[in-house]
Amino acid sequence: MKTKILIVISNMEFGGAQRQIVELVNNIDQTQFEIHVCSLSEYVPLTEQFNEGIPLHIIHKKAKFDFSVVFKLASLIRKNKFNVIHSYLFDAEIAARLAAKLSCTDIKVIGSERNANYTLKPIQRRAYKLTKHLVNAIIANSQSGADFNASQTGQPASKYHVVYNGVDTSRFRPQDKKTIRAELGIDQNCKLIGMFASFKQQKNHPFLIEALQKVKAQGHEFKLLLVGDTLHGGLHGSDDYTVKVKKQIEASNFSDDVIYLGNRDDIEHIYPACDFTVLPSLFEGTPNVVLESMACGVPVIATDVSDNKKIITNILNGYIISLNNTEQLSSRIITLYENKENLTLMAINAREQVEKYFSSQNLAANMQLIYCNKAL
Numbered sequence: 005m006k007t008k009i010l011i012v013i014s015n016m017e018f019g020g021a022q023r024q025i026v027e028l029v030n031n032i033d034q035t036q037f038e039i040h041v042c043s044l045s046e047y048v049p050l051t052e053q054f055n056e057g058i059p060l061h062i063i064h065k066k067a068k069f070d071f072s073v074v075f076k077l078a079s080l081i082r083k084n085k086f087n088v089i090h091s092y093l094f095d096a097e098i099a100a101r102l103a104a105k106l107s108c109t110d111i112k113v114i115g116s117e118r119n120a121n122y123t124l125k126p127i128q129r130r131a132y133k134l135t136k137h138l139v140n141a142i143i144a145n146s147q148s149g150a151d152f153n154a155s156q157t158g159q160p161a162s163k164y165h166v167v168y169n170g171v172d173t174s175r176f177r178p179q180d181k182k183t184i185r186a187e188l189g190i191d192q193n194c195k196l197i198g199m200f201a202s203f204k205q206q207k208n209h210p211f212l213i214e215a216l217q218k219v220k221a222q223g224h225e226f227k228l229l230l231v232g233d234t235l236h237g238g239l240h241g242s243d244d245y246t247v248k249v250k251k252q253i254e255a256s257n258f259s260d261d262v263i264y265l266g267n268r269d270d271i272e273h274i275y276p277a278c279d280f281t282v283l284p285s286l287f288e289g290t291p292n293v294v295l296e297s298m299a300c301g302v303p304v305i306a307t308d309v310s311d312n313k314k315i316i317t318n319i320l321n322g323y324i325i326s327l328n329n330t331e332q333l334s335s336r337i338i339t340l341y342e343n344k345e346n347l348t349l350m351a352i353n354a355r356e357q358v359e360k361y362f363s364s365q366n367l368a369a370n371m372q373l374i375y376c377n378k379a380l
Contacts, residue, residue: 006035006036006037006038007036007037007038007087007088007375007376008037008038008039008040008084008085008086008087008088009032009037009038009039009040009086009087009088009089009090009375010039010040010041010042010080010081010084010086010088010089010090011025011028011029011039011040011041011042011090011091011092012041012042012044012077012089012090012091012092012096012099012100013025013041013042013043013044013091013092013093013096014043014044014045014065014092014093014094014095014096015043015044015045015047015048015093015236016041016043016045016047016048016049016050016051017045017047017048017049017050017235017236018049018050018202018232018233018267019202019235020118020169020289020291020292020293021092021093021116021118022050022092023050023292024145024169024170024292024367025041025050025092026050026053026054027169027170027171027172027364027367027368028170028364028367028368028371029041029054029055029058030053030054030055030058030172030364031170031364031365031367031368032368032371032372033368033372036372036376037372037375039058040058040059040060040061040084040086041054041058041059041060041061042060042061042062042063042077042080043060043061043062043063044062044063044064044065044073044095044096044099045062045064045065046062046064047236048060048062049269052269053269061080063076063077063080065095073099073103074099074102074103074106075103075106077099077100077103078102078103078104078106078107079107080103081103081104081107081109081111082107082108082109085109086109086111087111087112088111088112088113088114088375088380089103089104089111089112089113089114090114090115090116090143090375091113091114091115091116092116092118093116093118094128094131097115097116097132098131098132098135100113100115101113101115101135101138101139102135102138104138105138112140112141112380113138113139113140113141114139114140114141114142114143114374114375114380115139115141115142115143116142116143116144116145117142117143117144117145117149117150117152117153117289118144118145118149118289119149119152119206119287119288119289119310120146120148120149120151120152120287120288120289120309120310121148121152121287121309121310122206122286122287124156129156129157132156132157133157133158136157136158136159139159139163140163140380141163141164141165141374141377141380142159142163142164142165143164143165143166143167143371143374144164144165144166144167144289145166145167145168145169145289145290146166146168146288146289146290146310146311146314147166147311147314148309148310148311149166149289149310149311150164150165150166165374167367167370167371167374168290168311168361168362168366168367168370169289169290169291169292169295169362169367170295170362170363170364170365170366170367170368171292171295171296171299171358171362171363171364172299172363172364173299173358173359173363173364175272176272176275176295176296176299176300177272177299177300177301177355178276178300178301178351178355179273179276179300180276181276181277184273184274184276184277185277187273188263188274188277190227190229190263190277191227194225194226194227195224195225195226195227195279195341196226196227196229196277196278196279197216197226197227197228197229197278197279197280197281197282197337198228198229198231198274198275198277198278198280198281198282198297198302199212199228199229199230199231199232199281199282199283199284200231200232200271200274200275200281200283200293200296200297201231201232201283201285201293202232202233202234202235202242203232203233203234203235203242203245203246203249204235204239204240204241204242204245205240205241205245205286206285206286206287206288207232207283207284207285207286208284208285208286208307208328209230209249209252209284210248210249210252211284211307211327211328211330211333212228212282212284212333213249213252213253213256214330215284215330215333215334215337216228216256216258216334216337217256217257217258218330218331218334219334219337219338219341220256220257220258220261221257222334222338224338224341225261226258226261226341227261227262227263228258228261228262228263229263229265229274229277229278230262230263230264230265231265231266231267231268231271231274232266232267233246233266233267234246271296272296272300275296275297275300275302276300276301276302278297278302279302279340279341279347280302280303280304280305280322280340280347281293281297281302281303281304281305282304282305282306282333282337283304283305283306283307284306284307284333285306285307285309286307286309286327287309287310288309288310288312289310289311290310290311290315290362291306291312294306294312294315294316295315295358295362297354298315298316298321298322298354298355298357298358299354299355299358299359299362300355301351301352301354301355302351302354303321303322303323303340303347303350303351303354304316304322304323304354305322305323305324305325305333305336305337305340306322306323306324306325307324307325307326307327308324308325308326308327309327312324315357315362317357319346319350320350320353321350321353321354321357322350322354323336323339323340
């Protein structure tokens with residue numbers, strides 16, 4: 005008999021957790037598992053990337069504290085006789101815990117932690133602590149995320165499992181740079197730096213902008229490719245942040261050298277156009293964009309947050325830099341700018357690292373072991 009899994013998430017927009025759900029449902033062993041996805045929002049663009057036959061349920065959350073979601077989710081659990089419910093993001097986490105209890109079934113409850121060292125609102129911390137006894141296990145995508153979650157919620161270390169993100173290495177792979185640049189209308193000879201991130205404060209665009217001003221001031225020419233957009237509905241102040249970042253770019257010394265692509269569903273064809281990418285985040289879990297870029301043979305410069313050092317090894321396949329150290333970031337950018345041979349070697353090593361440790365198949369296999377764990 006198959007193990008029936010219900011994945012519950014706040015929405016299926018263009019975000020890191022959402023993209024990992026795509027990788028999971030598309031790679032799980034369907035001879036052993038029947039997996040369903042439930043979104044608490046009608047905004048579900050990434051579900052178009054699901055393999056055919058993945059059941060999608062939508063329980064529309066109509067207000068911030070729409071408790072009817074819990075009852076509807078409990079009904080869904082009873083109707084489909086799920087064995088495991090696995091939730092992603094805060095409102096889905098709390099709803100899933102309460103619904104599992106309300107369903108009066110023996111369903112196992114698994115929570116998630118996707119980041120580390122961010123600030124929990126008092127109401128979030130209280131909700132996590134009040135419901136912590138309703139969770140059987142928590143899957144974090146980084147060890148730092150697991151440690152952070154435990155410190156904030158009071159869960160015992162024994163409940164945590166670390167499963168790093170996975171990337172589809174057949175989709176994200178090295179491709180011909182010249183062909184892609186021609187399709188995008190980007191000059192073949194320019195140095196192209198990519199940043200793939202939604203416009204939200206966590207991603208820390210201003211840090212990169214300040215560093216690139218220093219690079220430009222030293223006489224280096226480049227283009228900055230920004231892939232990503234404001235969060236749907238301006239969530240978490242994303243709309244105000246977007247305005248702030250674009251004003252900073254307009255006032256910079258490279259304002260004419262920025263290319264905005266917005267959200268794209270073909271990013272596997274965008275990464276290979278770049279010479280390297282930068283992720284200047286304030287905090288992360290395991291960043292999808294780092295894995296995707298490396299899988300495409302494009303080295304990454306990333307901040308020393310969360311478990312980034314376990315993915316990127318300095319000089320070997322990219323660079324780890326100190327948070328908000330603009331001198332260090334501009335120096336690393338110039339190093340990659342000037343040393344083409346080193347960049348080529350890094351590209352090869354980056355691809356090999358992801359293939360060996362961070363594939364979608366590894367992600368699914370590790371998740372399956374937890375879903376089948378009788379000790380949960």
